[in-house]
Amino acid sequence: xKFPNEKELATxxxxxxxxxxxxxxxxxxxxxxxxxxxxxxxxxxxxxSVHMRWExxxxxxxxxxxxxxxKL
Numbered sequence: 001x002k003f004p005n006e007k008e009l010a011t012x013x014x015x016x017x018x019x020x021x022x023x024x025x026x027x028x029x030x031x032x033x034x035x036x037x038x039x040x041x042x043x044x045x046x047x048x049s050v051h052m053r054w055e056x057x058x059x060x061x062x063x064x065x066x067x068x069x070x071k072l
Contacts, residue, residue, distance in 0.1 A: 002065075004048040012064060015071075016041045016050050024054070025068035033058045038072065 004012065016022075020041040024033055033039070039054035049061040062069055 012048055013044045016044055021072040022069040027067040
């Protein structure tokens with residue numbers, strides 16, 4: 001996994017500020033919420049993972065270059 005530089009992190013944090021609602025399209029993780037699950041962004045960490053509060057109770061983060069979500 002490639003870690004983002006400061007500029008890339010700033011861009012991610014602008015794209016996904018806390019409170020942003022997203023819908024999961026796909027995530028390559030057997031513990032992921034089902035496709036279609038809606039969640040709210042909590043924060044973007046220094047590795048570029050977007051930490052979530054999913055409506056099904058999951059807190060699994062998504063990785064923007066790996067997983068697919070749609071902003072609502």
